[in-house]
Amino acid sequence: MPTPFDHAMNQLERATKLAFFSPEFLERLRYPNRQIRVSIPVTMDDGSLRVFEGYRVQFNNARGPYKGGIRYHQDTDIEEVKALAFWMSLKCAVANIPMGGGKGGVSVNPKTLSAGELERLSRGWMRALADVVGAHKDVPAPDVNTTPQIMAWMADEYAKVTGETNGAVITGKPLDAGGSEGRGTATAQGGFYVFEALRSELGLPEQCRVVIQGFGNAGEHAAEIWSKAGHKIVATCDSKAAVRNPDGLDIAALYVHKKSTGSVAGFAGGETFEGSELCFEPCDLLIPAALENQIRQDNVGRVQAKAILELANGPVTPDADDALFARGVPVIPDILANSGGVTVSTFEWEQNLNGEHWSEAQVFEKLKTMMEREAVGILNRSRELKTDLRRAAFVIALERIKDAMK
């Protein structure tokens, strides 16, 4: 089975057939600058010792310090982190922010840890990697299963180890620990600005029926933002189950249900069904906001959406991309659609470095301008090159990285 990194390299190869890039440049981009694996010993609450494996991959820093989240997941390994770090290099270039690409992770199911164990693990990750991260070297952030609280523990540990107290070493912190206004909803908000900029060009109706896979940070905020804007969220899911309502789910009530029961399953305002069937529900817009490799060659034929917006990283595989393009189903690629998160992370970094605090209105105004500009640029480039939005986004990102590497 191809790894996410195989998919990333496949995407690279396909995109570079459309514009000239030297073989030397492409060869360089197939290898991360650095891949680091560390052992993180953690004393568990019962006094026993467990050793977890942690990662940081620093892919490319031609455009600025490495930037990318830290993922806690039982299936996370160095290959996955490497693919995510590669995509971050392109995403930062697509968003046109002064950052390179990196990613981190720990192989762990954090739901099996107590709060104390989670804190010791997070501090351990930072202690093990404090010498390779830094405000001008490598700036981590949250990703799947990592939270503002975890970022605050890590920032505190970094200050203890290095004596440097500037919070700019890590972003996605809580507001009172130097976080930015708007960071919590930035990924979904950025995706929404992209959607609004492209909606009519992609032939989508003013009021879309939307299906969202995942009801975590990205998915839940997307549900809230799209439904507030008048679209109908007709189905969503988490790792346990899916819920549907063809008249539109009440997202505020679903949020309360999920908070109190731990899952969307059994929500009274809809019908519960098998989560693995979610992506095949009829809709105008499908928003994958969970994990990678969800829409593949073996199941793409069952997708009924008229367009896909990737808030998750890597949810559509390259062969599924081709099948969707052939059917005229546009896929708004992750490196554009979810780049609002890293863009506001970069705003946080800038605010910390300059000792500033911007209002939420300032943050979203800047974000909107940037996302709309890049979305329209990518759409125009895809038309010029007669290709899909992903290849066009790759070409633009690669040109920017190439210019920086020169």
Ligand code: NAD
């Ligand atoms: P999260 O942990 O907050 O939420 C993940 C959601 O997906 C949860 O609701 C979980 O139950 C669900 N899920 C997990 N496995 C599933 C499965 N097999 N089927 C269906 N649902 C499943 O994570 P998040 O921060 O929302 O990230 C989701 C995706 O968005 C990831 O691919 C991440 O890399 C990407 N992303 C997130 C951000 C951000 O700012 N949070 C930024 C850019 C990209």
